[in-house]
Amino acid sequence: xxxxxxxxxxxxxxxxxxxxxxxxxxxxxxxxxxxxxxxxxxxxxxxxxxxxxxxxxxxxxxxxxxxxxxxxxxxxxxxxxxxxxxxxxxxxxxxxxxxxxxxxxxxxxxxxxxxxxxxxxxxxxxxxxxxxxxxxxxxxxxxxxxxxxxxxxxxxxxxxxxxxxxxxxxxxxxxxxxxxxxxxxxxxxxxxxxxxxxxxxxxxxxxxxxxxxxxxxxxxxxxxxxxxxx
Amino acid sequence: xxxxxxxxxxxxxxxxxxxxxxxxxxxxxxxxxxxxxxxxxxxxxxxxxxxxxxxxxxxxxxxxxxxxxxxxxxxxxxxxxxxxxxxxxxxxxxxxxxxxxxxxxxxxxxxxxxxxxxxxxxxxxxxxxxxxxxxxxxxxxxxxxxxxxxxxxxxxxxxxxxxxxxxxxxxxxxxxxxxxxxxxxxxxxxxxxxxxxxxxxxxxxxxxxxxxxxxxxxxxxxxxxxxxxxxxxxxxxxxxxxxxxxxxxxxxxxxxxxxxxxxxxxxxxxxxxxxxxxxxxxxxxxxxxxxxxxxxxxxxxxxxxxxxxxxxxxxxxxxxxxxxxxxxxxxxxxxxxxxxxxxxxxxxxxxxxxxxxxxxxxxxxxxxxxxxxxxxxxxxxxxxxxxxxxxxxxxxxxxxxxxxxxxxxxxxxxxxxxxxxxxxxxxxxxxxxxxxxxxxxxxxxxxxxxxxxxxxxxxxxxxxxxxxxxxxxxxxxx
Numbered sequence: 001x002x003x004x005x006x007x008x009x010x011x012x013x014x015x016x017x018x019x020x021x022x023x024x025x026x027x028x029x030x031x032x033x034x035x036x037x038x039x040x041x042x043x044x045x046x047x048x049x050x051x052x053x054x055x056x057x058x059x060x061x062x063x064x065x066x067x068x069x070x071x072x073x074x075x076x077x078x079x080x081x082x083x084x085x086x087x088x089x090x091x092x093x094x095x096x097x098x099x100x101x102x103x104x105x106x107x108x109x110x111x112x113x114x115x116x117x118x119x120x121x122x123x124x125x126x127x128x129x130x131x132x133x134x135x136x137x138x139x140x141x142x143x144x145x146x147x148x149x150x151x152x153x154x155x156x157x158x159x160x161x162x163x164x165x166x167x168x169x170x171x172x173x174x175x176x177x178x179x180x181x182x183x184x185x186x187x188x189x190x191x192x193x194x195x196x197x198x199x200x201x202x203x204x205x206x207x208x209x210x211x212x213x214x215x216x217x218x219x220x221x222x223x224x225x226x227x228x229x230x
Numbered sequence: 231x232x233x234x235x236x237x238x239x240x241x242x243x244x245x246x247x248x249x250x251x252x253x254x255x256x257x258x259x260x261x262x263x264x265x266x267x268x269x270x271x272x273x274x275x276x277x278x279x280x281x282x283x284x285x286x287x288x289x290x291x292x293x294x295x296x297x298x299x300x301x302x303x304x305x306x307x308x309x310x311x312x313x314x315x316x317x318x319x320x321x322x323x324x325x326x327x328x329x330x331x332x333x334x335x336x337x338x339x340x341x342x343x344x345x346x347x348x349x350x351x352x353x354x355x356x357x358x359x360x361x362x363x364x365x366x367x368x369x370x371x372x373x374x375x376x377x378x379x380x381x382x383x384x385x386x387x388x389x390x391x392x393x394x395x396x397x398x399x400x401x402x403x404x405x406x407x408x409x410x411x412x413x414x415x416x417x418x419x420x421x422x423x424x425x426x427x428x429x430x431x432x433x434x435x436x437x438x439x440x441x442x443x444x445x446x447x448x449x450x451x452x453x454x455x456x457x458x459x460x461x462x463x464x465x466x467x468x469x470x471x472x473x474x475x476x477x478x479x480x481x482x483x484x485x486x487x488x489x490x491x492x493x494x495x496x497x498x499x500x501x502x503x504x505x506x507x508x509x510x511x512x513x514x515x516x517x518x519x520x521x522x523x524x525x526x527x528x529x530x531x532x533x534x535x536x537x538x539x540x541x542x543x544x545x546x547x548x549x550x551x552x553x554x555x556x557x558x559x560x561x562x563x564x565x566x567x568x569x570x571x572x573x574x575x576x577x578x579x580x581x582x583x584x585x586x587x588x589x590x591x592x593x594x595x596x597x598x599x600x601x602x603x604x605x606x607x608x609x610x611x612x613x614x615x616x617x618x619x620x621x622x623x624x625x626x627x628x629x630x631x632x633x634x635x636x637x638x639x640x641x642x643x644x645x646x647x648x649x650x651x652x653x654x655x656x657x658x659x660x661x662x663x664x665x666x667x668x669x670x671x672x673x674x675x676x677x678x679x680x681x682x683x684x685x686x687x688x689x690x691x692x693x694x695x696x697x698x699x700x701x702x703x704x705x706x707x708x
Contacts, residue, residue, distance in 0.1 A: 107510070107514070186582055189521065192556045194552050
């Protein structure tokens, strides 16, 4: 999952330098554009896996930049960073053509997880497959059947969607907010560890009594489903 | 001069002028109409009298010939009054009568006509009369009429009366208009003076309300309500900034201390890492406080997010499902009773967040104080008349009646809960969201425990299901 080409379009040079450095430490190739026009030109020509776009940019604002790219049939996934974090702002951002929306301030682990999820999405593998497989765990998205080592496991509808999302991003870190947004469609931050409890229930269903656990907790970041051996 | 100009510019003056004009026009129309009618009635009466007279004289002619008519006319002429008679030959030679110097056309006219004539003993033919000429069978012309000078005089009186009354009407209209307008506008002036004082910064002042309950009072009351709201918002803002200063200082100090500790820690990397994680934890806590404050501010400004008709029951079920596992993990018996299909206008995210906040609180503070009581949490959603009522009930120590309003304020945390993590914003946020949705958040005694109730107006689109048979309340226990 490493080695993605990322373009950070952000006018705050300190924040941009921090992001570029942090992404490089994670093994990605990150570049920086300091204003909207520069960002637009490079995004339209360069071959990037994900664009990280600040919403407020000099010369060309973030949302216009994204709309222009989409109008030019540039379909590179875009993550919008914004100081505006309310529900309506998010809706506006996604309507302009953004693929994900992260309000400032954010934890880098959250940004990284989301960028990696978007980069994977560009490959398009996850969306079309009807059966997700991780080691001996098999999830059939059409018949809603789940088996581990050939044995069928019954899940509640929500547990199924939770696992489906995790398996779609197998091998990637998925954060709690990503789960709350994508599985429950909520964007607020519950004070109670509701997601953790759902994960532990799911874990008890798929990993209990198995030699190799598949559902892992990534400290300080979130969760990841992957073949234990890999 | 400038005082006069000022007077001209006042609404009172303009209103008075308009009133006077309207009065004058209306009065003129009335008087002209009355005059015309009076004249019409009088002329009709005169015409009828003349006709009766002619009939009488014609009868006498039939009985006693021209001799009797002449006698009769002579008799009538001697009586004082405005009657006019003239009997002539067909050619126009006068035989008897009290009218002379008639225009020649008069004698050959038909029907009722107005003519000039001369009375015997008067110099000029300047009298006017309404007359009718009747041809008697023996080739005589009989003119019978009535002097109309009286009618003319009456018209003159009326015209004069109109003129005089017009002047009076204009004066009364102007004075009355000025008086009425002044009375109203004095109050408006008083209001604008008070408003000026309020604008200068004294928000505790209110506009004067007369107490008669008229439009101006209603305007003043509404403006007062608006000022009260502004005052409350400003007070809220001031309180928030005071509280932010106070409540953010504590975590910011901790954050700084932790960063400082990390900087001076030279030894083990593990300890350094732990300290830095604390720093990030504090920073995350600060972010949450900011988010909550922002959401509250947005909800309170009323310019919140888009509202749509929502299935509240569905949202409640969703949130209940989200929290069910967490409750079970803590050994809390979680039950929900959600009446299906309840609609309300609102924002899905915010309503879900309100329920989540209340459930968070229930899980955090709802631990029974008395031994032997099992922790319990209930989410009840039902229709209450024309409102949707959502309540979260726990068996914890509850909130003392005296503190129930206070805990809804920002950053207020009761002594008993200060040791638990929390920002003191959860209930404020829930209350602000409830208000945004046209409802309120109330805290009640669940005997024992706390019952937090949010109610909001129910929506009826699409039409409510007919007959909620059996009340298909879905219930679950966790």
